[in-house]
Amino acid sequence: MTNYHGQWLKLSPVAIIYFAVQFVKDVGNNLIYLLPAILVGYNQFSENGLVIISGLSALLLFVAISALLKFYFYQYRLTDGRVQIHSGVFQKNHIDLPFERIQNVRFEQPIFYRPTNHICMLLDTAGSSKLEAKIIALPKGVAESLKQEILSHKTEQVSNAENEQPEAEHEQILNSRSVQDLIIHGLASNRIWIVLGALAPFFNSLSEKFIAGIENLGVDVDALMASSQYAFWQYVLFFLSIAFIVIAFMALISVLGSVITFYDFKLTRSNDRYIRRNGFFTRHEVVMKLSRLQMIVYQQNWLDRVLQRVNLKFEQLGASLDRQSAGTSGGKIMVPSVTQGEANDLAADAWPENKLSAINYHPVSKRLAVRNTLIAFWLLIPLSGVLAYFGNGELAVASITLFILSTAFIILSWKRWGYAIDDNFIYLRKGLIGVNYRCFPIHKVQQTKLSQSWFMRRFKLCSVKLVLACGGQTLPFIKRTTGEKYIDTCLYQVEALRKSWM
Amino acid sequence: MLADKFSNQSIKPDSLAKVSAQQFTPLSRAYVKVNLMCRLVFWLIVVSVLLVLYWQPWFPLPKMVALYLPQLQLAAGLFGLLSSTYGVIADKNKGYAIRQHDFSYRSGVIFKSVVSQPILRIQHVELKHGPVDRHFGLANLEIYSAGGSMHTFAIPGLPEEKARELRSYVLTHSDIAEND
Numbered sequence: 106m107t108n109y110h111g112q113w114l115k116l117s118p119v120a121i122i123y124f125a126v127q128f129v130k131d132v133g134n135n136l137i138y139l140l141p142a143i144l145v146g147y148n149q150f151s152e153n154g155l156v157i158i159s160g161l162s163a164l165l166l167f168v169a170i171s172a173l174l175k176f177y178f179y180q181y182r183l184t185d186g187r188v189q190i191h192s193g194v195f196q197k198n199h200i201d202l203p204f205e206r207i208q209n210v211r212f213e214q215p216i217f218y219r220p221t222n223h224i225c226m227l228l229d230t231a232g233s234s235k236l237e238a239k240i241i242a243l244p245k246g247v248a249e250s251l252k253q254e255i256l257s258h259k260t261e262q263v264s265n266a267e268n269e270q271p272e273a274e275h276e277q278i279l280n281s282r283s284v285q286d287l288i289i290h291g292l293a294s295n296r297i298w299i300v301l302g303a304l305a306p307f308f309n310s311l312s313e314k315f316i317a318g319i320e321n322l323g324v325d326v327d328a329l330m331a332s333s334q335y336a337f338w339q340y341v342l343f344f345l346s347i348a349f350i351v352i353a354f355m356a357l358i359s360v361l362g363s364v365i366t367f368y369d370f371k372l373t374r375s376n377d378r379y380i381r382r383n384g385f386f387t388r389h390e391v392v393m394k395l396s397r398l399q400m401i402v403y404q405q406n407w408l409d410r411v412l413q414r415v416n417l418k419f420e421q422l423g424a425s426l427d428r429q430s431a432g433t434s435g436g437k438i439m440v441p442s443v444t445q446g447e448a449n450d451l452a453a454d455a456w457p458e459n460k461l462s463a464i465n466y467h468p469v470s471k472r473l474a475v476r477n478t479l480i481a482f483w484l485l486i487p488l489s490g491v492l493a494y495f496g497n498g499e500l501a502v503a504s505i506t507l508f509i510l511s512t513a514f515i516i517l518s519w520k521r522w523g524y525a526i527d528d529n530f531i532y533l534r535k536g537l538i539g540v541n542y543r544c545f546p547i548h549k550v551q552q553t554k555l556s557q558s559w560f561m562r563r564f565k566l567c568s569v570k571l572v573l574a575c576g577g578q579t580l581p582f583i584k585r586t587t588g589e590k591y592i593d594t595c596l597y598q599v600e601a602l603r604k605s606w607m
Numbered sequence: 608m609l610a611d612k613f614s615n616q617s618i619k620p621d622s623l624a625k626v627s628a629q630q631f632t633p634l635s636r637a638y639v640k641v642n643l644m645c646r647l648v649f650w651l652i653v654v655s656v657l658l659v660l661y662w663q664p665w666f667p668l669p670k671m672v673a674l675y676l677p678q679l680q681l682a683a684g685l686f687g688l689l690s691s692t693y694g695v696i697a698d699k700n701k702g703y704a705i706r707q708h709d710f711s712y713r714s715g716v717i718f719k720s721v722v723s724q725p726i727l728r729i730q731h732v733e734l735k736h737g738p739v740d741r742h743f744g745l746a747n748l749e750i751y752s753a754g755g756s757m758h759t760f761a762i763p764g765l766p767e768e769k770a771r772e773l774r775s776y777v778l779t780h781s782d783i784a785e786n787d
Contacts, residue, residue, distance in 0.1 A: 422753065551728045551754040555626070556720035572754035592723065593623040599725045600708035603782070606728065606753065 113180045113191075119223050120179070120242035123215065124172035181240055183251070186258060188228065190238055200238045202228060204258040208397070208422075212248065212390035219388075224248045228255075256378075275375060279454060280440055280447060282370035290442035291363030292356055293408040294416070367441050374454070379419065381438045393438055397421045397607050399549055399575040401452050401461065406539035414442040417451055420575040422607060452544070456530070461544045464532050466523025470566050473582035474519035481511045524580045526591065531571065533578055545573055547598045549606045555588055571595060574606060624706065626723055631702030631713050638764025639698040641743050646694050650687025654680055703762045705773075708782060710750065712762055724760040727782040728752045732774050736767070746770035750777070 174194045182189045188207075190200040209229035218224060222245045228238040243251070282290075368385035377395045382388065402418040409415065419438040440451060449462040489504035514537060523534035526547075533543040552572040561567055567588040569580045580591070657680045660668070668676070697716050704711045711723045733749040740746060746767045750760040765773065777783060 550725075551752040552722065552724050552758055552760060553626075554720055554722045556715070556718060558719075559717045562719070572752070572758045574753040574755075577754065577758060589625065589627050590623075592626050596626065596709055596723060596725055597623050600727060600782075603727060 111182070111184055113182045115180055116176065116240075116242045117221070117223055117244065118176070119218060119221050121172050121176045122217050123225065123241050124175040125168050126215065126217070128168050128171055179241065188238060188240070190240065202238050204255050207255055209394075210252045210255055210392055212252075212388070214384075214388035214390075216386040218242070226251070276373045276380065277375065278371060278373050279379075280370075280372040280443065280451060282367060282441060282443075284364060284368075286442050287364045287367050287370070288360050289412055289414060290367065290416070291360030293406060293412055293414060293442060294359065294363065363441065370441065372438070372440055372451075379438060379455075391438060393419065393421055395455060396605065398455060399573050399606070400543055400545040400578075401455065401459070402544075403448055403452075403461065403542040404539070405536075405541070409442070410539065412442075413444065415445055415448040416441055417443055417448045419455065422574045456544075456546070458528075459530050459544050460527060461530075461532065461542060464525045464527065466525050466532065466534050467583075469519070469522040469524070469580070470564070470582040470584070471519065472561070472564055472566060473522065474516050476560060476582075477515040477519075478512050481508055481515065485511070522581065524583065526594070531578075531591070531595075533580065543578065545571075545578070547595050548602050548604045549573055550595045550599055551606070553592045553595055555592055557585070626711060626721060629704040629706065629711060631704045631711070633699065633702045634762075634764040635745070635766050635769075637743050637766070638745055639695060641739060641745065642698050642764070643691055643695055645739065646691045647687070650683065650691065653687065654684050657683060698764075701763070705776075710760065710762070712760065722760055724750055724752060725782075726777060726780050729777060729783060732777050734770055734774060748773055 171194070175192070178194050179190075179192045181191070186205070187201060187203045189202070190198075192198045192200075207228050209227075211227040211229065213225040213227060214223075215225070223242045224245050226240040226243055226248050228240075240248075365385045367383045370383040371381070373380045373382075379393045379395065379398075381391045381393075398419050398421055400420040402420060404416040404418060405414070417440040419440075421437065440448075443451070445462075452459055452461050485504050485508040489501040489508075492498075492501040492504060518535070518537045521534060521536040521540060523532075525532040529548075530544050530546055535541050535543075550571050551574060554570040554572070554577075555567055556570070557567045561582065565585045566582050567585045568582060569588045569591055571578050571580075571591075580588070583591075657676065661673075661676050661680070667673075693716070697714070700716055700719075701712075701714045703713070708727065709723050709725045711721055713719070713721045730751045730753055733751070735747040735749055736745060744767050745764050748762045748765055748770045752758065752760065762770075762773075
């Protein structure tokens with residue numbers, strides 16, 4: 106490493122591809138909003154092929170030039186104990202980052218870096234997401250030794266203070282996921298509904314196009330519906346099979362997505378650091394120090410419950426929105442679809458004293474269900490009365506049905522709420538059909554809040570919110586005396602133990 | 608380690624220091640007055656804009672608007688008065704308390720809450736004062752922890768002197784000094 110020190114360095118030329126891909130991605134992200142317009146205007150476009158081709162080639166040229174320029178203006182330097190990066194063509198960007206401010210070192214290996222074995226190195230800081238530094242293309246060996254240097258820079262300081270030799274590095278595999286596990290994860294995680302949700306505004310025009318398309322094939326949909334030559338069950342079967350095909354197709358996409366993101370997933374531990382490696386096209390490597398871990402989450406949706414799987418999440422600092430949008434959400438470690446036993450092993454490895462698997466949860470007060478039902482009642486029942494008065498019987502019935510349904514869900518979610526405490530941890534259970542178990546050390550609490558509405562005061566209840574570095578956790582509708590005890594315990598542990606939260 | 612003197616005592620839950628047993632200091636009277644004034648002025652402006660709209664000679668109003676404008680004016684005026692009165696009650700309910708190791712802030716009339724912030728977890732402190740606050744010598748003390756900007760601990764309406772005092776109390780506190 107030492108021969109690199111003190112001089113400004115250029116990236117390897119592979120970085121040009123990186124810049125180009127990044128640019129195309131950025132443009133693509135913005136184009137998503139234009140997608141409906143493009144679809145609608147497709148016919149007009151297809152008539153002017155020449156214009157399109159020339160436009161596209163101009164765009165390609167532009168991409169190539171901008172990538173070259175970015176590459177030309179990017180340089181970095183490693184002086185003693187700090188990384189400096191100069192980048193930007195028109196808007197210059199200078200980053201000067203001392204090693205001790207670096208929280209996290211992450212590696213990313215896009216597929217086009219693999220032949221030359223280069224790596225993109227991301228340096229996270231605790232402060233604002235703007236200060237995140239990226240060294241875009243480093244040979245893998247250099248990157249590894251640089252990582253060691255940055256990380257040992259930290260341990261050096263600590264060990265000087267405590268007079269302790271840093272232990273030898275050796276990585277130990279905690280968990281790996283096979284393709285079969287990933288398929289299960291893809292089936293169970295219904296990320297596809299998010300895609301559907303995003304498409305919702307275009308459903309109308311899509312279905313119109315769909316029907317128009319079928320009619321073009323010579324099928325008269327209206328006649329098909331109206332004709333009496335098919336029995337009712339045949340229609341039902343027809344729609345069921347279509348629904349089945351659609352769902353199967355979506356499940357396939359979801360499975361593919363899961364396999365691509367988590368392919369060859371490995372969670373390893375070396376001393377106090379957890380390392381997550383995964384990815385089919387782009388390899389990700391995320392390192393998390395154990396002391397940065399804020400909360401362990403077991404997540405199970407209804408399919409996970411059927412399949413007896415758990416998604417385990419190690420939450421660290423900054424799950425807040427502003428950081429996620431900056432693309433650093435990769436800092437969180439998620440182990441997809443592990444079995445209950447494996448999840449317990451992982452949790453026990455991180456925090457040996459935690460009793461996430463065995464703790465008994467206290468239920469929250471049934472007033473929570475009562476209050477929510479009352480809210481639903483006053484929102485929906487008068488509405489149905491008004492609707493019935495104006496002779497809109499169907500909508501009135503629908504509104505009453507909605508009330509009954511929401512009551513059922515309110516009671517279900519009330520049943521899921523639970524909380525518990527032991528000497529070191531607070532446990533939380535919540536959910537609706539799926540369940541979510543959370544566990545965090547009491548001494549990592551940042552702030553507490555006790556709140557009471559007029560309704561809760563009458564029944565001597567309160568809600569407690571405990572804010573962690575990864576977000577606020579709420580214990581709703583518990584006894585006021587219990588809530589006060591929890592807050593006093595939290596404040597005592599934070600202030601008396603004086604343990605660091607990161 | 609410094610924590611040693613704390614680490615092994617067994618503490619009965621009942622003998623912990625209680626957040627709820629603290630004496631809360633109400634915010635300064637000036638804050639209540641300034642807030643009331645601001646609200647009244649705001650609603651006065653709203654009502655007078657509606658009045659100007661009603662009396663103005665330049666362009667005719669749509670029929671519906673002309674018909675309901677007086678009612679709207681009345682409603683806005685009433686709502687303004689009510690919310691101002693409620694604001695006074697709410698402001699009088701706000702208060703803060705300081706212990707050796709943490710701050711607490713109490714607020715709310717129907718929805719009451721007490722937020723507590725251990726000094727050990729404070730990341731940085733800010734004094735904020737807008738033009739109106741500055742004129743009346745008031746300041747807001749904002750305390751940020753690692754919980755993110757959503758969970759900023761803020762004490763509004765402190766006399767400027769007091770706010771500076773509190774800030775230097777935080778900055779020179781042993782819990783913070785040790786952290787650095």
